[in-house]
Protein backbone atom coordinates (compact mmCIF):
# COMPACT_ATOMS: atom_id res chain seq x y z
CA UNK A 1 0.00 0.00 0.00
CA UNK A 2 1.47 3.40 -0.90
CA UNK A 3 2.11 5.85 1.89
CA UNK A 4 1.41 9.54 1.13
CA UNK A 5 4.54 11.63 1.54
CA UNK A 6 4.72 14.42 4.09
CA UNK A 7 6.85 17.41 3.12
CA UNK A 8 7.67 20.13 5.62
CA UNK A 9 9.71 23.27 5.91
CA UNK A 10 8.66 24.78 9.21
CA UNK A 11 9.72 27.29 11.81
CA UNK A 12 8.42 28.00 15.28
CA UNK A 13 9.80 30.63 17.64
CA UNK A 14 9.47 30.44 21.41
CA UNK A 15 11.37 32.43 23.99
CA UNK A 16 14.74 30.65 24.17
CA UNK A 17 13.84 27.99 21.63
CA UNK A 18 13.50 27.87 17.85
CA UNK A 19 12.33 24.88 15.87
CA UNK A 20 13.53 25.02 12.28
CA UNK A 21 13.14 21.85 10.26
CA UNK A 22 12.81 20.89 6.61
CA UNK A 23 12.47 17.44 5.15
CA UNK A 24 10.05 14.76 4.09
CA UNK A 25 8.69 11.54 5.45
CA UNK A 26 10.11 8.24 4.33
CA UNK A 27 8.15 5.03 4.09
CA UNK A 28 7.77 3.05 7.27
CA UNK A 29 8.55 4.23 10.79
CA UNK A 30 10.80 7.23 11.38
CA UNK A 31 12.08 7.50 14.93
CA UNK A 32 12.26 11.11 16.14
CA UNK A 33 15.12 10.95 18.60
CA UNK A 34 17.10 13.40 20.72
CA UNK A 35 17.72 14.69 24.22
CA UNK A 36 15.01 16.17 26.36
CA UNK A 37 13.89 19.60 25.17
CA UNK A 38 15.34 19.29 21.64
CA UNK A 39 11.87 19.74 20.10
CA UNK A 40 10.54 16.28 19.34
CA UNK A 41 7.02 16.86 20.66
CA UNK A 42 6.95 20.36 19.22
CA UNK A 43 7.76 18.92 15.78
CA UNK A 44 4.84 16.49 15.99
CA UNK A 45 2.54 19.27 17.21
CA UNK A 46 3.54 21.51 14.31
CA UNK A 47 2.79 18.73 11.82
CA UNK A 48 -0.54 18.02 13.50
CA UNK A 49 -1.51 21.71 13.33
CA UNK A 50 -1.53 22.18 17.11
CA UNK A 51 0.99 25.05 17.15
CA UNK A 52 -0.74 28.22 15.90
CA UNK A 53 2.57 30.10 15.62
CA UNK A 54 4.17 27.55 13.32
CA UNK A 55 5.13 29.10 9.98
CA UNK A 56 6.35 27.61 6.72
CA UNK A 57 5.01 24.85 4.53
CA UNK A 58 3.51 21.48 5.28
CA UNK A 59 1.89 19.24 2.70
CA UNK A 60 0.82 15.64 2.63
CA UNK A 61 0.70 14.24 -0.89
CA UNK A 62 -1.43 16.72 -2.85
CA UNK A 63 -2.95 18.34 0.24
CA UNK A 64 -1.51 21.63 1.44
CA UNK A 65 -1.80 21.87 5.24
CA UNK A 66 0.29 24.95 5.94
CA UNK A 67 1.37 27.66 3.56
CA UNK A 68 2.84 30.15 5.95
CA UNK A 69 -0.58 30.31 7.57
CA UNK A 70 -2.74 27.27 8.23
CA UNK A 71 -4.63 26.17 5.14
CA UNK A 72 -5.99 23.20 7.02
CA UNK A 73 -6.43 23.54 10.77
CA UNK A 74 -5.71 20.60 13.03
CA UNK A 75 -9.16 19.08 12.76
CA UNK A 76 -8.89 18.97 8.96
CA UNK A 77 -5.50 17.25 8.95
CA UNK A 78 -6.04 13.57 8.72
CA UNK A 79 -3.50 12.70 11.38
CA UNK A 80 -3.60 10.00 14.04
CA UNK A 81 -2.00 11.08 17.31
CA UNK A 82 -1.11 8.86 20.24
CA UNK A 83 0.57 10.18 23.36
CA UNK A 84 2.31 8.68 26.36
CA UNK A 85 -1.02 8.54 28.18
CA UNK A 86 -3.78 6.85 26.21
CA UNK A 87 -6.34 9.69 26.56
CA UNK A 88 -9.32 7.41 25.93
CA UNK A 89 -12.86 8.62 26.54
CA UNK A 90 -13.40 7.46 30.11
CA UNK A 91 -17.19 7.18 29.82
CA UNK A 92 -17.08 4.95 26.73
CA UNK A 93 -16.16 1.29 26.54
CA UNK A 94 -13.35 0.18 24.25
CA UNK A 95 -15.96 -0.61 21.61
CA UNK A 96 -17.45 2.86 22.16
CA UNK A 97 -14.07 4.54 21.78
CA UNK A 98 -13.47 2.70 18.51
CA UNK A 99 -17.00 3.42 17.25
CA UNK A 100 -16.44 7.13 17.91
CA UNK A 101 -13.28 7.07 15.78
CA UNK A 102 -15.07 5.12 13.07
CA UNK A 103 -17.82 7.75 12.87
CA UNK A 104 -15.22 10.50 12.43
CA UNK A 105 -13.38 8.69 9.65
CA UNK A 106 -12.96 10.91 6.61
CA UNK A 107 -11.27 8.60 4.17
CA UNK A 108 -11.23 4.93 3.48
CA UNK A 109 -9.55 3.25 6.39
CA UNK A 110 -8.68 -0.17 7.68
CA UNK A 111 -11.41 -2.63 8.59
CA UNK A 112 -12.32 -2.45 12.26
CA UNK A 113 -11.85 -6.20 12.67
CA UNK A 114 -8.37 -6.05 11.21
CA UNK A 115 -7.30 -3.30 13.59
CA UNK A 116 -8.79 -5.12 16.58
CA UNK A 117 -7.05 -8.29 15.48
CA UNK A 118 -3.69 -6.60 14.83
CA UNK A 119 -3.64 -5.03 18.26
CA UNK A 120 -5.12 -8.03 20.06
CA UNK A 121 -7.93 -6.15 21.83
CA UNK A 122 -10.94 -8.28 20.84
CA UNK A 123 -11.49 -9.47 24.41
CA UNK A 124 -11.51 -5.93 25.78
CA UNK A 125 -14.42 -4.54 23.79
CA UNK A 126 -16.85 -4.17 26.70
CA UNK A 127 -14.26 -2.83 29.15
CA UNK A 128 -14.16 0.76 30.33
CA UNK A 129 -10.76 2.52 30.14
CA UNK A 130 -10.52 2.45 33.96
CA UNK A 131 -10.50 -1.35 33.77
CA UNK A 132 -7.53 -1.54 31.36
CA UNK A 133 -3.86 -2.03 32.15
CA UNK A 134 -1.43 0.58 30.80
CA UNK A 135 -0.43 -1.68 27.92
CA UNK A 136 -4.02 -2.50 27.02
CA UNK A 137 -4.98 1.17 27.12
CA UNK A 138 -2.11 2.04 24.74
CA UNK A 139 -3.14 -0.73 22.35
CA UNK A 140 -6.69 0.64 22.36
CA UNK A 141 -5.35 4.19 21.80
CA UNK A 142 -3.37 2.94 18.80
CA UNK A 143 -6.42 1.10 17.51
CA UNK A 144 -8.59 4.19 17.90
CA UNK A 145 -6.08 6.26 15.95
CA UNK A 146 -5.93 3.66 13.17
CA UNK A 147 -9.68 3.13 12.94
CA UNK A 148 -10.10 6.81 12.10
CA UNK A 149 -8.24 6.09 8.83
CA UNK A 150 -5.34 8.53 9.27
CA UNK A 151 -3.05 9.46 6.39
CA UNK A 152 -0.18 9.88 8.83
CA UNK A 153 0.43 8.54 12.33
CA UNK A 154 2.26 10.59 14.96
CA UNK A 155 3.24 8.66 18.07
CA UNK A 156 4.69 10.60 21.00
CA UNK A 157 6.45 8.13 23.30
CA UNK A 158 3.44 5.79 23.30
CA UNK A 159 5.29 3.11 25.26
CA UNK A 160 7.19 5.31 27.72
CA UNK A 161 4.87 4.66 30.64
CA UNK A 162 4.91 0.88 30.19
CA UNK A 163 7.18 -1.70 31.77
CA UNK A 164 9.70 -3.61 29.69
CA UNK A 165 7.51 -6.69 29.15
CA UNK A 166 4.55 -4.67 27.89
CA UNK A 167 6.78 -2.58 25.63
CA UNK A 168 8.22 -5.74 24.10
CA UNK A 169 4.75 -7.11 23.38
CA UNK A 170 3.50 -3.94 21.70
CA UNK A 171 6.60 -3.15 19.62
CA UNK A 172 5.98 -5.84 16.98
CA UNK A 173 2.39 -4.61 16.63
CA UNK A 174 3.54 -1.06 15.94
CA UNK A 175 6.16 -2.34 13.48
CA UNK A 176 3.40 -3.85 11.36
CA UNK A 177 1.39 -0.65 11.03
CA UNK A 178 3.08 1.03 8.03
CA UNK A 179 2.87 -1.93 5.72
CA UNK A 180 -0.43 -3.26 6.92
CA UNK A 181 -2.29 0.04 6.86
CA UNK A 182 -0.28 2.05 4.30
CA UNK A 183 0.67 4.86 6.70
CA UNK A 184 3.99 6.52 7.44
CA UNK A 185 4.70 6.87 11.14
CA UNK A 186 6.73 9.43 13.10
CA UNK A 187 7.64 7.89 16.43
CA UNK A 188 9.08 10.04 19.23
CA UNK A 189 11.22 8.06 21.65
CA UNK A 190 14.16 8.33 24.03
CA UNK A 191 14.77 4.58 23.88
CA UNK A 192 17.49 3.35 21.55
CA UNK A 193 16.09 -0.15 21.76
CA UNK A 194 12.77 1.03 20.33
CA UNK A 195 14.63 2.71 17.48
CA UNK A 196 16.59 -0.44 16.67
CA UNK A 197 13.61 -2.70 17.08
CA UNK A 198 10.99 -0.77 15.14
CA UNK A 199 12.21 2.18 13.12
CA UNK A 200 13.29 2.17 9.49
CA UNK A 201 14.76 5.66 9.64
CA UNK A 202 16.11 7.89 12.36
CA UNK A 203 15.66 11.64 12.63
CA UNK A 204 17.99 13.09 15.23
CA UNK A 205 17.03 16.50 16.61
CA UNK A 206 19.41 18.89 18.35
CA UNK A 207 18.19 22.25 19.63
CA UNK A 208 15.21 22.38 17.33
CA UNK A 209 17.05 21.27 14.20
CA UNK A 210 17.21 17.95 12.41
CA UNK A 211 20.90 17.04 12.27
CA UNK A 212 20.52 13.52 10.92
CA UNK A 213 17.88 11.74 8.87
CA UNK A 214 19.13 8.33 7.81
CA UNK A 215 18.39 4.66 7.69
CA UNK A 216 18.75 3.22 11.18
CA UNK A 217 21.55 0.80 10.29
CA UNK A 218 23.59 3.56 8.64
CA UNK A 219 22.96 5.99 11.50
CA UNK A 220 24.20 3.57 14.16
CA UNK A 221 27.17 2.32 12.12
CA UNK A 222 28.67 5.75 11.41
CA UNK A 223 31.47 6.81 13.80
CA UNK A 224 30.53 10.48 13.63
CA UNK A 225 27.12 9.61 15.09
CA UNK A 226 28.17 7.46 18.06
CA UNK A 227 28.64 10.33 20.50
CA UNK A 228 25.50 12.19 19.46
CA UNK A 229 23.33 9.05 19.69
CA UNK A 230 24.17 8.82 23.39
CA UNK A 231 27.79 7.80 23.84
CA UNK A 232 27.57 4.55 21.96
CA UNK A 233 30.59 2.30 21.92
CA UNK A 234 31.88 1.66 18.38
CA UNK A 235 29.48 -0.66 16.61
CA UNK A 236 27.84 -1.66 13.38
CA UNK A 237 24.21 -2.52 12.86
CA UNK A 238 23.57 -4.87 9.98
CA UNK A 239 20.24 -5.63 8.37
CA UNK A 240 19.94 -9.37 7.87
CA UNK A 241 17.51 -12.07 6.90
CA UNK A 242 17.04 -15.42 8.57
CA UNK A 243 18.17 -18.22 6.24
CA UNK A 244 17.65 -21.17 8.57
CA UNK A 245 17.15 -22.15 12.18
CA UNK A 246 19.18 -24.86 13.86
CA UNK A 247 16.81 -26.18 16.52
CA UNK A 248 19.42 -28.48 18.06
CA UNK A 249 21.69 -25.54 18.86
CA UNK A 250 18.98 -22.86 19.27
CA UNK A 251 20.58 -20.64 16.71
CA UNK A 252 19.89 -19.05 13.35
CA UNK A 253 21.87 -18.65 10.16
CA UNK A 254 21.46 -15.01 9.22
CA UNK A 255 22.51 -13.50 5.93
CA UNK A 256 24.13 -10.10 6.59
CA UNK A 257 26.28 -7.66 4.62
CA UNK A 258 29.33 -9.22 6.33
CA UNK A 259 28.47 -12.82 5.48
CA UNK A 260 26.36 -15.52 7.07
CA UNK A 261 26.33 -15.22 10.87
CA UNK A 262 25.30 -17.85 13.36
CA UNK A 263 23.19 -16.08 15.98
CA UNK A 264 21.67 -17.79 19.02
CA UNK A 265 18.34 -16.89 20.54
CA UNK A 266 14.63 -17.44 20.65
CA UNK A 267 13.14 -18.75 17.38
CA UNK A 268 12.60 -16.32 14.52
CA UNK A 269 10.87 -17.41 11.32
CA UNK A 270 12.95 -18.18 8.26
CA UNK A 271 12.79 -15.21 5.89
CA UNK A 272 12.25 -12.72 8.71
CA UNK A 273 14.24 -9.48 8.66
CA UNK A 274 16.40 -8.80 11.67
CA UNK A 275 19.04 -6.36 12.77
CA UNK A 276 22.29 -7.45 14.28
CA UNK A 277 24.41 -5.16 16.42
CA UNK A 278 28.11 -5.98 16.65
CA UNK A 279 30.20 -3.87 19.02
CA UNK A 280 33.93 -3.48 18.55
CA UNK A 281 34.44 -5.20 21.90
CA UNK A 282 32.65 -8.29 20.55
CA UNK A 283 35.30 -8.88 17.87
CA UNK A 284 38.55 -10.76 18.51
CA UNK A 285 41.39 -10.54 15.96
CA UNK A 286 43.81 -13.40 15.24
CA UNK A 287 46.56 -13.96 12.70
CA UNK A 288 45.40 -17.46 11.86
CA UNK A 289 42.20 -19.44 12.10
CA UNK A 290 44.07 -22.64 13.09
CA UNK A 291 43.04 -22.47 16.73
CA UNK A 292 39.43 -21.70 15.77
CA UNK A 293 38.58 -24.91 13.91
CA UNK A 294 34.87 -25.60 14.21
CA UNK A 295 34.07 -22.15 15.61
CA UNK A 296 31.25 -20.26 13.95
CA UNK A 297 31.42 -16.58 13.04
CA UNK A 298 35.07 -16.56 12.03
CA UNK A 299 35.70 -14.41 8.97
CA UNK A 300 38.81 -13.63 6.95
CA UNK A 301 39.02 -9.82 7.07
CA UNK A 302 41.19 -7.04 5.76
CA UNK A 303 42.22 -4.02 7.84
CA UNK A 304 40.80 -0.85 6.28
CA UNK A 305 41.95 1.72 8.82
CA UNK A 306 43.34 2.14 12.33
CA UNK A 307 42.54 5.09 14.54
CA UNK A 308 43.12 5.81 18.22
CA UNK A 309 40.03 4.67 20.17
CA UNK A 310 39.07 5.37 23.76
CA UNK A 311 41.05 4.32 26.85
CA UNK A 312 44.36 3.84 25.05
CA UNK A 313 42.92 1.37 22.55
CA UNK A 314 43.16 1.30 18.79
CA UNK A 315 39.98 1.14 16.75
CA UNK A 316 40.46 -1.18 13.78
CA UNK A 317 38.10 -0.96 10.83
CA UNK A 318 37.67 -4.30 9.07
CA UNK A 319 36.09 -5.58 5.89
CA UNK A 320 34.94 -9.13 5.21
CA UNK A 321 35.15 -10.87 1.84
CA UNK A 322 31.43 -10.20 1.42
CA UNK A 323 32.14 -6.47 1.79
CA UNK A 324 30.59 -5.79 5.21
CA UNK A 325 32.57 -3.40 7.36
CA UNK A 326 32.82 -3.57 11.14
CA UNK A 327 35.14 -2.70 13.99
CA UNK A 328 37.39 -4.26 16.56
CA UNK A 329 39.10 -2.50 19.44
CA UNK A 330 42.46 -3.83 20.66
CA UNK A 331 45.23 -2.45 22.85
CA UNK A 332 48.39 -1.16 21.19
CA UNK A 333 50.41 -4.14 22.39
CA UNK A 334 48.04 -6.58 20.67
CA UNK A 335 48.02 -4.37 17.58
CA UNK A 336 51.79 -4.60 17.49
CA UNK A 337 51.83 -8.39 18.07
CA UNK A 338 49.33 -8.83 15.25
CA UNK A 339 51.43 -6.48 13.10
CA UNK A 340 48.30 -4.56 12.27
CA UNK A 341 48.58 -2.11 9.42
CA UNK A 342 46.18 -1.07 6.73
CA UNK A 343 45.75 -3.83 4.15
CA UNK A 344 46.78 -6.69 6.47
CA UNK A 345 44.63 -9.78 6.20
CA UNK A 346 43.71 -11.70 9.33
CA UNK A 347 40.86 -13.55 11.02
CA UNK A 348 38.05 -11.98 13.02
CA UNK A 349 35.98 -13.94 15.51
CA UNK A 350 32.68 -12.39 16.52
CA UNK A 351 32.29 -13.78 20.00
CA UNK A 352 29.25 -16.02 20.32
CA UNK A 353 26.49 -14.62 22.43
CA UNK A 354 27.70 -11.04 22.24
CA UNK A 355 25.73 -10.06 19.19
CA UNK A 356 22.49 -8.33 19.94
CA UNK A 357 19.58 -9.27 17.74
CA UNK A 358 16.61 -7.01 17.08
CA UNK A 359 13.48 -8.29 15.47
CA UNK A 360 13.10 -5.32 13.17
CA UNK A 361 10.03 -6.26 11.16
CA UNK A 362 11.18 -3.88 8.48
CA UNK A 363 9.98 -3.88 4.94
CA UNK A 364 11.15 -0.48 3.86
CA UNK A 365 14.91 -0.77 3.58
CA UNK A 366 14.86 0.86 0.19
CA UNK A 367 14.70 4.65 0.07
CA UNK A 368 11.16 5.59 -0.83
Ligand SMILES: Nc1ncnc2c1ncn2[C@@H]1O[C@H](COP(=O)(O)OP(=O)(O)OP(=O)(O)O)[C@@H](O)[C@H]1O
Pocket residue numbers: 014016017034035036037038039040041042043
Ligand atom coordinates in the same frame (compact mmCIF):
# COMPACT_ATOMS: atom_id res chain seq x y z
N1 LIG B 1 3.82 25.00 25.78
C1 LIG B 1 5.09 25.45 25.78
N2 LIG B 1 5.33 26.76 25.96
C2 LIG B 1 6.59 27.24 25.96
N3 LIG B 1 7.68 26.49 25.76
C3 LIG B 1 7.49 25.18 25.57
C4 LIG B 1 6.19 24.59 25.57
N4 LIG B 1 6.32 23.27 25.35
C5 LIG B 1 7.64 23.04 25.23
N5 LIG B 1 8.35 24.17 25.35
C6 LIG B 1 9.79 24.33 25.22
O1 LIG B 1 10.11 24.06 23.85
C7 LIG B 1 11.31 23.30 23.76
C8 LIG B 1 11.02 21.99 23.04
O2 LIG B 1 10.14 21.21 23.84
P1 LIG B 1 9.61 19.78 23.39
O3 LIG B 1 8.58 19.36 24.38
O4 LIG B 1 9.25 19.80 21.98
O5 LIG B 1 10.95 18.89 23.58
P2 LIG B 1 11.09 17.31 23.55
O6 LIG B 1 12.29 17.03 22.73
O7 LIG B 1 9.82 16.68 23.12
O8 LIG B 1 11.39 17.02 25.08
P3 LIG B 1 11.10 15.70 25.97
O9 LIG B 1 11.95 14.64 25.39
O10 LIG B 1 11.55 16.12 27.32
O11 LIG B 1 9.64 15.41 25.89
C9 LIG B 1 11.81 23.12 25.18
O12 LIG B 1 12.75 24.14 25.42
C10 LIG B 1 10.57 23.31 26.02
O13 LIG B 1 10.92 23.83 27.30
